[in-house]
Amino acid sequence: MIKYAILGLLHYTDMHGYRIKEHIEQNFGNMWSINYGQIYPNLKKLYDDGLISMTEITQNGEKGPPRKLYSITEKGKNEFAGWLDNSPEKPMLLRDPFLMRFVFYGFGDMSRSVEVIDDQIKRYEKDLKRRKKNLKKRDNSGIYVQLIADLGVNLNEMFLSWLKHSKKEILENISKNEQEKTNPEIRRAAG
Amino acid sequence: MIKYAILGLLHYTDMHGYRIKEHIEQNFGNMWSINYGQIYPNLKKLYDDGLISMTEITQNGEKGPPRKLYSITEKGKNEFAGWLDNSPEKPMLLRDPFLMRFVFYGFGDMSRSVEVIDDQIKRYEKDLKRRKKNLKKRDNSGIYVQLIADLGVNLNEMFLSWLKHSKKEILENISKNEQEKTNPEIRRAAG
DNA sequence: CTTTATATATATACAAAGTATATATTAAAC
DNA sequence: GTTTAATATATACTTTGTATATATATAAAG
Numbered sequence: 001m002i003k004y005a006i007l008g009l010l011h012y013t014d015m016h017g018y019r020i021k022e023h024i025e026q027n028f029g030n031m032w033s034i035n036y037g038q039i040y041p042n043l044k045k046l047y048d049d050g051l052i053s054m055t056e057i058t059q060n061g062e063k064g065p066p067r068k069l070y071s072i073t074e075k076g077k078n079e080f081a082g083w084l085d086n087s088p089e090k091p092m093l094l095r096d097p098f099l100m101r102f103v104f105y106g107f108g109d110m111s112r113s114v115e116v117i118d119d120q121i122k123r124y125e126k127d128l129k130r131r132k133k134n135l136k137k138r139d140n141s142g143i144y145v146q147l148i149a150d151l152g153v154n155l156n157e158m159f160l161s162w163l164k165h166s167k168k169e170i171l172e173n174i175s176k177n178e179q180e181k182t183n184p185e186i187r188r189a190a191g
Numbered sequence: 192m193i194k195y196a197i198l199g200l201l202h203y204t205d206m207h208g209y210r211i212k213e214h215i216e217q218n219f220g221n222m223w224s225i226n227y228g229q230i231y232p233n234l235k236k237l238y239d240d241g242l243i244s245m246t247e248i249t250q251n252g253e254k255g256p257p258r259k260l261y262s263i264t265e266k267g268k269n270e271f272a273g274w275l276d277n278s279p280e281k282p283m284l285l286r287d288p289f290l291m292r293f294v295f296y297g298f299g300d301m302s303r304s305v306e307v308i309d310d311q312i313k314r315y316e317k318d319l320k321r322r323k324k325n326l327k328k329r330d331n332s333g334i335y336v337q338l339i340a341d342l343g344v345n346l347n348e349m350f351l352s353w354l355k356h357s358k359k360e361i362l363e364n365i366s367k368n369e370q371e372k373t374n375p376e377i378r379r380a381a382g
Numbered sequence: 383c384t385t386t387a388t389a390t391a392t393a394t395a396c397a398a399a400g401t402a403t404a405t406a407t408t409a410a411a412c
Numbered sequence: 413g414t415t416t417a418a419t420a421t422a423t424a425c426t427t428t429g430t431a432t433a434t435a436t437a438t439a440a441a442g
Contacts, residue, residue: 002399003292008295018420031285035400041421044327064419065407073329084299087307090289091314093345094222096283100192101275103218104199108275108334113335116278123282125303142297144304147357148290151350155285158349159342166338174333193428226429231393255390256436344409 001039003046007080008074010052011069017043019070027145031150051076110174117167121160128156194227194237198271201243201263208234208259218336219341234261240265273296301365308358319347 002024009015009023017039046052053073059067072080084171098120105113131153138149193215200206200214208230215225238241244264249257264270289311296304322344329340 001288004295005291008298011295011298016420017422028291030283031287033284033400034282034404036421037401037403037423037425038399042422044422058270062410062419063417065421067420069235076222080295082300084292084295087310088292090288091318092221092236092285092287092290092350093224094283094285095280097192097281099222099283100196100219101279101334104195104202104271104275105335105340107199107202108272112276114221119278127282143360144293144296147353147360148294149294151290151353154353155346158345159283159401162342162345165341169338171333184336191321207391207392215387224429226431227395228396228430228432229428231391235393253390254388254438256392315402360432 001033002034002042004080004083005032006042006046007072008040008053008084010070011016011080012074014071016057016070029149030155032134042071043068046076047071053078106151110170111179114167114170114174116162117170121163121167122157124160128153128160161187192223193225193233195271195274196223197230197237198236198242198263198267199275201261201267202271205260205262207261207321218339219347237261237267242270248259260345291315298361301361301368305358305361305365308354308361312354312358313345315351315354322347 004026005028006020006142009020015023017036019037020043022035022041024032026040028034043052047054051073052070055069057069098116101116102113112131114161123124132150135146135149135153138146141149194218196215198213199221200211208215208227211234212225212227212230215223215230219225236245238245238261242264243261246260247257248260252286289307291306293304322340326340326344329337332340342371
């Protein structure tokens with residue numbers, strides 16, 4: 001998959017590994033996590049397979065050590081076009097270490113779960129602001145890139161309102177339990 | 192992560208690998224992909240580390256070969272509790288081979304992208320029906336499991352309306368382009 | 383009553399994704 | 413001139429995910 005992300009980005013302009021990582025973070029940051037440990041081995045493999053070509057640039061006027069500038073080859077463009085045209089099989093996955101825990105919070109301390117939910121609300125409120133600001137910057141991007149940015153905002157908004165709703169429900173549940181503890185006859189009546 | 196998913200499930204009841212896979216698919220199906228190739232090596236490691244114990248059951252009255260029934264140990268419960276209590280660091284990732292392509296559809300045939308979007312709409316309309324049906328079944332589950340099921344429905348609904356909106360935008364874009372081809376003066380005037 | 387299909391169950395080899403860390407160059411700050 | 417920060421590449425390692433091989437017991441087909 002990362003292979004195709006790299007080939008896709010090289011359609012826009014020639015790039016070196018360091019720059020590719022920045023672009024992937026910008027464009028697919030909320031879809032795929034990315035690391036140099038994935039970039040460089042992939043670039044090497046793509047080069048060995050003849051899907052990209054490389055020029056070493058020793059003096060670039062800018063900061064830092066020499067760069068390896070990669071371009072997509074005709075073979076690379078064909079391979080990418082083939083991938084783009086076929087139908088994606090696998091469904092989406094919402095991978096989140098917070099949600100993985102959430103399922104099991106019933107086994108732990110409920111008030112601790114409210115703390116973690118508050119942290120998440122703070123995080124995604126901050127993220128949402130950033131995303132909305134970026135939306136305006138993308139006016140000159142293509143329609144697909146803009147729509148993906150919209151999706152990011154929609155996802156963020158949906159998740160935030162779900163977090164807030166969940167917090168409310170959990171707090172109600174906690175206070176209901178407390179009440180039952182102090183007035184046991186209520187529980188007996190309800191059960 | 193799968194390690195903790197397994198430990199978490201074993202809190203409910205003792206299980207063998209085959210059954211664990213079913214439960215993970217049910218409970219985290221839209222969060223994590225799961226395979227026997229992940230289950231069995233993880234069970235082996237958890238057993239070697241003393242976090243779970245095992246009993247071989249040769250005759251169970253039911254279909255199939257002997258089972259290895261696993262239980263969580265005290266050590267396992269402690270390890271799980273520690274994990275559950277700490278704050279999740281990494282943000283959510285929406286991993287989707289369709290969305291990965293979507294970003295680049297500008298490089299391909301736009302009407303092909305509409306076809307793929309239609310396939311996605313069909314898929315997620317079917318999924319949404321199934322999810323809404325399952326919501327009712329979960330009334331006796333704990334509050335956290337119910338809230339996660341709600342999130343699944345919300346995500347599905349949000350994604351579907353985004354898909355439909357995207358399709359509309361793309362079709363408008365296509366017809367605008369067609370018009371410009373047949374009446375070139377419009378483009379000149381607009382540009 | 384034997385073959386075949388199906389659901390159950392485990393295991394392992396392999397590929398792709400993700401983490402951690404080492405190394406080196408240059409511009410700017412102190 | 414020495415430290416700091418940004419730039420840049422590389423590799424070892426772990427976790428996640430795919431593919432496939434193997435085997436048992438029951439139900440169905442012939």
